[in-house]
Amino acid sequence: MIVRRKRTRSQRGEPRRGPGRGRGWAAPLLGWLEEHPRAALASLGRLWRNPGSTLMTALVIAIALALPGALWILLTNTQAASEGWDSGAAISVYLEADLNEQAVAEVEQALAGIDGATLVRTISDDEALAEFREMAGFDAALAELTDNPLPYVVVVEPTATGAGATELGDLADRLAGVTGVDRAQVDLEWVQRLHALLALIERGILLLAALLGAGVLLIVGNTIRLDVLNRRSEIEVIKLIGGTDAFIQRPFLYGGFWYGLAGGIGACGLLILLTALLATPTAELAEAYGSGFRLQGLGAREAAFLLLGGGLLGLIGARLAVGRHLRAIEPA
Amino acid sequence: MIRFDHVSKRYPGQRDALCDVSMHLPAGELAFLTGHSGAGKSTLLKLIALIERVTRGTALIDNVNLATLRRQRIPWLRRQMGIVFQNHQLLYDRSVFDNVALPLVVAGYRSTELGRRVRAALKKVGLLERERAMPITLSGGEQQRVGIARAVVHRPKLLLADEPTGNLDPELSAEIMELFVQFHQVGTTVLVATHDIALLKRFRYPVIALAGGRVAHDDLAGESA
Structure with missing residues (x-):
């Protein structure tokens, strides 16, 4: 027993390398990278x-x-x-019914004075009615009418090109505020x-x-x-x-x-x-x-x-x- | 290297598998752990390998207290030891070389050093020419030697063997045991659990015998410093 212990002690002094020992710090890192x-x-x-x-x-x-x-x-x-569907948009301004031509001209002038608005054309009540007559099936119905129910329509475009939906909406609101205007409708609402x-x-x-x-x-x-x-x-x-x-x-x-x-x-x-x-x-x-x-x-x-x-x-x-x-x- | 102080292990709902075990295996020693099946050999090895945790008492491995070791530190402690299993526990979907290399891969060795060490370990167990073979094509004795090469390839301080000769004939058993003696001679602490009486008689090393979960006999008792 004693003999064995002596041998053990001598062995204990032998140099022995465990894992990681004597490998420096870089080796484990490189190993990890590998x-x-x-x-x-x-x-x-x-x-x-x-x-x-x-x-x-x-x-x-x-x-x-x-x-x-x-x-x-x-x-x-x-x-x-x-x-690009909403560029080149137009606003249809419907005037109040029963305006005479004098009044229509005044409203047109007022509309033209609105900042950022350019008048394109005016569709008179008669023109609109004629347009309707051309459409099939409306002829008979329209013949029943004693007087023209359609209003004047002024088509307005924004002066600035490429106006977005919000700008158009704002412009339509301002146009609608003019006396003699019934309502202003942005034609591209469906695009919105x-x-x-x-x-x-x-x-x-x-x-x-x-x-x-x-x-x-x-x-x-x-x-x-x-x-x-x-x-x-x-x-x-x-x-x-x-x-x-x-x-x-x-x-x-x-x-x-x-x-x-x-x-x-x-x-x-x-x-x-x-x-x-x-x-x-x-x-x-x-x-x-x-x-x-x-x-x-x-x-x-x-x-x-x-x-x-x-x-x-x-x-x-x-x-x-x-x-x-x-x-x-x-x-x- | 291994020091147990009044260690008990109880599995839930069972009697104590180990009861008040005190032992000390000094560094550089080779010892047998013997006892009948159910005597507590496996439990004792499982405590050392941290497969199971101590219920009562203090168990130290290289002055590390197993009871308080955090879960994250377990891999670190296991890398300090090599374990040889009775059923080899080889991975059958990879070659002998890859099996032996596993502890080095796990520890992050680079491939150049890894190859050198794996071949050295395979040479030690006499299987260098089989490095490309798949484990399933090897005999039981050869598989056990692959298991031993894997257990020592990272040069652990502590080598544990659980019935390493369990399935082998006496001749092969002696060969395997010779390998453990060689590792012992270069300073590794070795603990071999076995119930092979012939082996104990042939290799005269200290014996710790367990019976019913208690230490029945300890050649090393009284030697501890």
């Missing part, structure tokens, strides 16, 4: 070896991302098509309504995108959760040999990122396909309306957003799933 691409490639390889399930998951994510993407492209195209509708749709698309983004989180989260459970024994072994939670998480997080990125790429592909299929019919429709409008496809910014957003959603989804399940797996 570890990231290693984990990224390893998880990519794992997905590559299961092409069926990987493709399925990526496709589900792609569709979830492509849906708001398609609506977004539709929206931006509608906005582009309707651009369209723009309000588009703003509403934009908000709707954002909400839908948020909803589908949450869906992507759940899809990736669930996929990664199954992955964690499948590799339970491996996780236990790595924990036993001193792997930190961060180390164990890393390949799963990269896995989630790859799923999301693949989904983003898939979504870009779907959208490019979609716009390619719709380009010709759209061009034909635009031509029928005498417009040179062409369908705007997926822009570089949108594509980058889809790829980045997909990757980020995948990463977050994986993080949510892994954090919860890794803690539960302990070697026994």
Whole structure:
């Protein structure tokens, strides 16, 4: 017994290097930098070896991302098509009925004096009635009338070109304030309504995108959760040999990122396909309306957003799933 | 290296798996931990490897108190030790090399140094030429040697072995045990849990025997400084 103890003590003095000792501070950092691409490639390889399930998951994510993407492209195209519709706008100023020509001339003068307003033309009550008569079916109805119920209409344009909807509205209010004017109507109210509708749709698309983004989180989260459970024994072994939670998480997080990125790429592909299929019919429709409008496809910014957003959603989804399940797996 | 002071471990709803165990394994020592199944060998190893936590008493590994060690520090402590399992616990989806490299990868070694150390460990256990093989193609004895290479590749201060010869014939058992003796000779503290009486007789090293969760016999008792 004593002999053995002596040997032990002599051994204790032997130089021995433990892990990390004598490696300086840079080696662990470099090792860590090496570890990231290693984990990224390893998880990519794992997905590559299961092409069926990987493709399925990526496709589900792609569709979830492509849906708001398609609506977004539709929206931006509608906005582009309707651009300029509210320039060159005119305001119809309806005068009070029963004004004689003298009074009409006075009102016209007053309207011309309004700042920013340019009179284009005046439609007399007789002209308006004649216009109505030309329309089919009104003839008989109008013959019943003993006197002309139509008022004078003065068409006014804003002096400044490219006036927006609010400027037009203000001008219409001022025109309506002139004595002898019944009401002033902006002819482009429907454009305003369209723009309000588009703003509403934009908000709707954002909400839908948020909803589908949450869906992507759940899809990736669930996929990664199954992955964690499948590799339970491996996780236990790595924990036993001193792997930190961060180390164990890393390949799963990269896995989630790859799923999301693949989904983003898939979504870009779907959208490019979609716009390619719709380009010709759209061009034909635009031509029928005498417009040179062409369908705007997926822009570089949108594509980058889809790829980045997909990757980020995948990463977050994986993080949510892994954090919860890794803690539960302990070697026994 | 390992010091237990009146340590008890009770699993919820069961009697004490370990009861008032006091022992001390000095640094650089090789000792056997023996006892029948259910005597508490596995529990004692699990406490050391921090798979289970001490219920009562004080357990120190290299002067680190296991009872108060924070969860985040567990990986750090596990890297100070190497563990050899009866069922090898190899990862069967990667090569022998990758299995042995795992403790170094986990500790953040760079690939140049990593390759050197892995090959040194494989050479030590005589499996250098099988580094590209998959573990499933190896025999039980070879798999156990891969497990040992993995346990020592990061040059731990403490080597724990849980029934390392459990499934092997006497000849292979002796070979495996020789490896532990070699690590002991270069200064590693080694604790081998086994119920292989023949092995105990062949290798005359101190024995700590457990029975019913208590220390029944301890060759090292009274030696502790």
